[in-house]
Amino acid sequence: MKIRDIGEQGLLQRLQRFCPAEIVGDDAAVLRLQPGCELVVTTDMLVDGVHFSDRTTSPQDVGWRAAAANLSDLAAMGASPLGITVGLGVTGDTDVSWVEQVYQGMSECLGQYNTPIVGGDVVRSPVVTLSITAFGEAIPSRIIRRNAAQPGYAIVVTGVHGSSRAGLELLLHPELEQNLQQSDKKALIKAHQRPKPRLDVLPILWEIIDNYQLPITNYQLPIAGMDSSDGLADAIVQICRASGVGAVVERNHIPIADSLLNFVSSEPALNWALYGGEDFELVLCLPSEVAGKIVEKLGNQSAIAGQIIAEKTVKLVDNNKETDKILNLNQGFQHF
Amino acid sequence: MKIRDIGEQGLLQRLQRFCPAEIVGDDAAVLRLQPGCELVVTTDMLVDGVHFSDRTTSPQDVGWRAAAANLSDLAAMGASPLGITVGLGVTGDTDVSWVEQVYQGMSECLGQYNTPIVGGDVVRSPVVTLSITAFGEAIPSRIIRRNAAQPGYAIVVTGVHGSSRAGLELLLHPELEQNLQQSDKKALIKAHQRPKPRLDVLPILWEIIDNYQLPITNYQLPIAGMDSSDGLADAIVQICRASGVGAVVERNHIPIADSLLNFVSSEPALNWALYGGEDFELVLCLPSEVAGKIVEKLGNQSAIAGQIIAEKTVKLVDNNKETDKILNLNQGFQHF
Numbered sequence: 001m002k003i004r005d006i007g008e009q010g011l012l013q014r015l016q017r018f019c020p021a022e023i024v025g026d027d028a029a030v031l032r033l034q035p036g037c038e039l040v041v042t043t044d045m046l047v048d049g050v051h052f053s054d055r056t057t058s059p060q061d062v063g064w065r066a067a068a069a070n071l072s073d074l075a076a077m078g079a080s081p082l083g084i085t086v087g088l089g090v091t092g093d094t095d096v097s098w099v100e101q102v103y104q105g106m107s108e109c110l111g112q113y114n115t116p117i118v119g120g121d122v123v124r125s126p127v128v129t130l131s132i133t134a135f136g137e138a139i140p141s142r143i144i145r146r147n148a149a150q151p152g153y154a155i156v157v158t159g160v161h162g163s164s165r166a167g168l169e170l171l172l173h174p175e176l177e178q179n180l181q182q183s184d185k186k187a188l189i190k191a192h193q194r195p196k197p198r199l200d201v202l203p204i205l206w207e208i209i210d211n212y213q214l215p216i217t218n219y220q221l222p223i224a225g226m227d228s229s230d231g232l233a234d235a236i237v238q239i240c241r242a243s244g245v246g247a248v249v250e251r252n253h254i255p256i257a258d259s260l261l262n263f264v265s266s267e268p269a270l271n272w273a274l275y276g277g278e279d280f281e282l283v284l285c286l287p288s289e290v291a292g293k294i295v296e297k298l299g300n301q302s303a304i305a306g307q308i309i310a311e312k313t314v315k316l317v318d319n320n321k322e323t324d325k326i327l328n329l330n331q332g333f334q335h336f
Numbered sequence: 337m338k339i340r341d342i343g344e345q346g347l348l349q350r351l352q353r354f355c356p357a358e359i360v361g362d363d364a365a366v367l368r369l370q371p372g373c374e375l376v377v378t379t380d381m382l383v384d385g386v387h388f389s390d391r392t393t394s395p396q397d398v399g400w401r402a403a404a405a406n407l408s409d410l411a412a413m414g415a416s417p418l419g420i421t422v423g424l425g426v427t428g429d430t431d432v433s434w435v436e437q438v439y440q441g442m443s444e445c446l447g448q449y450n451t452p453i454v455g456g457d458v459v460r461s462p463v464v465t466l467s468i469t470a471f472g473e474a475i476p477s478r479i480i481r482r483n484a485a486q487p488g489y490a491i492v493v494t495g496v497h498g499s500s501r502a503g504l505e506l507l508l509h510p511e512l513e514q515n516l517q518q519s520d521k522k523a524l525i526k527a528h529q530r531p532k533p534r535l536d537v538l539p540i541l542w543e544i545i546d547n548y549q550l551p552i553t554n555y556q557l558p559i560a561g562m563d564s565s566d567g568l569a570d571a572i573v574q575i576c577r578a579s580g581v582g583a584v585v586e587r588n589h590i591p592i593a594d595s596l597l598n599f600v601s602s603e604p605a606l607n608w609a610l611y612g613g614e615d616f617e618l619v620l621c622l623p624s625e626v627a628g629k630i631v632e633k634l635g636n637q638s639a640i641a642g643q644i645i646a647e648k649t650v651k652l653v654d655n656n657k658e659t660d661k662i663l664n665l666n667q668g669f670q671h672f
Binding site for chain 2: 025026027028029030031032033035038039040041042043044045046047049050051073074076077079082083085086087088089118119120121123124125126127129131133134135136138143145146147226227242
């Protein structure tokens with residue numbers, strides 16, 4: 001069944017099943033924030049053939065990944081999700097079931113974080129396009145910004161990097177899996193298709209901070225952070241730029257999954273970890289006395305991957321602290 | 337200069353001039369609501385060749401109209417705007433100046449309502465696409481929903497209808513302007529290119545309601561409303577459907593601009609008023625004792641265009657109260 005067979009009203013009826021009935025159906029959605037919280041808003045656009053393709057991504061995975069990317073941005077700000085809106089551009093020839101599966105995938109991801117789809121827009125477009133805006137709430141003193149990194153801070157990475165890029169490679173070139181165990185292959189592909197926004201890190205972070213009674217300067221939490229959606233190198237460079245500092249990143253402390261090292265050697269694995277992107281982990285810069293506690297509590301291959309320094313360069317160093325290379329933004333994904 | 341000449345970073349730098357510096361540059365934007373207010377969210381997607389074209393719409397007008405449509409949805413909910421996010425899909429071949437002019441047009445519209453662009457996403461797409469999400473705040477007891485219309489209520493229309501559709505016709509067929517005065521032509525085209533979201537109606541509405549001490553039942557304001565973005569007929573039918581009621585609409589009470597009647601005869605003018613869409617007025621259903629006061633205060637060709645009835649049909653009647661036709665959604669704009 002094609003969209004032109006059921007028209008806009010028919011499609012909207014089917015999609016409203018994925019939304020809370022009490023919210024949808026007016027000019028706009030209404031959401032309540034907790035008292036004292038501020039609104040946190042982020043938006044992402046995904047275009048068929050640019051950000052996803054049938055070759056590597058099922059419609060459910062398109063939906064899951066789109067929702068996860070936006071929730072990850074909220075996590076990176078220290079915010080709890082309240083809801084998302086979905087702008088969907090589809091051709092008249094798009095299968096209705098394709099659209100429903102995208103919403104199914106979004107709902108599966110959102111459901112893990114009790115986040116509803118609160119509205120949206122469905123329009124005709126020559127190319128399938130998905131535009132998601134996510135809203136969250138955060139306590140003002142706990143908003144995590146990029147510009148708060150200070151020399152001496154430790155750089156905490158909440159999980160492994162490079163797996164998502166490896167999973168994409170396996171989907172694009174299935175012949176590469178020859179020497180790979182089935183479980184490793186599955187783990188890498190799952191990292192690409194079903195990334196998890198690290199909202200689970202936040203309560204752990206707040207608990208440790210509360211216990212340590214960190215000084216809060218001018219209501220600015222002394223933690224800098226962002227997510228690693230555009231690669232670990234990008235995240236560290238962006239934080240350093242916004243904070244006017246630099247960093248020393250220890251290449252052997254960057255967490256990389258065993259499944260990835262079973263697939264490729266350490267050099268390409270490191271390259272994917274730094275520049276592959278879409279791992280959706282958090283990169284947090286904070287006083288070293290709490291960084292260790294956070295890594296201890298998080299487990300699961302979180303790590304202290306480096307330190308913030310005053311000199312405004314981002315260096316990758318080996319075990320002997322020799323500078324291996326200077327990280328910059330140019331090797332990341334360029335959109336044009 | 338094309339977008340591929342300056343790349344994503346170059347484009348983002350140029351677009352950030354349109355955004356408040358203190359908000360932009362993190363994973364998400366942070367906004368503060370007034371205490372006791374709820375968050376109101378709406379989203380719209382516009383696609384080149386579907387919702388706008390170079391033939392009828394300059395880039396500034398594309399931006400203005402996109403911003404106005406979203407602010408109109410907030411007005412229709414009784415909400416004051418806080419900010420918008422902009423998702424922009426562009427080809428590498430899109431002129432940088434085209435994009436800047438779109439943002440210029442958005443900023444001009446938003447500036448009239450002190451509303452900032454707080455974030456967004458710029459991506460590559462084979463078709464130019466604009467996805468806007470607007471956030472507002474509203475006092476819970478003053479949120480205007482579609483489902484609160486009750487038999488006996490008057491239907492207030494805040495301004496003239498059909499002009500936007502007439503302006504589009506003049507842009508598509510410039511040869512039609514032969515017998516039209518320059519001032520009429522300009523007025524109709526402006527109605528299409530620079531519609532005004534009726535946020536100005538809200539303070540007037542609240543003042544009159546406060547003075548009349550309307551009963552608030554279960555915190556539900558006894559006012560139903562929406563905007564007429566999809567046509568006046570669509571707005572009335574949608575409100576009636578959501579409220580489980582019907583309406584009698586008096587064809588001779590529907591406000592139509594003189595400039596429109598100088599352009600076409602009353603029958604096509606009425607048709608455009610009912611089904612043309614994009615006039616972005618508000619359609620408010622409320623107790624008749626206050627409806628008159630609102631129209632008096634609003635002036636500018638606002639009018640009471642009909643009454644809500646218990647019978648679930650929407651009838652268009654002439655001066656003799658003879659039913660002229662039954663309004664329904666089918667004649668409106670179908671997106672697929």
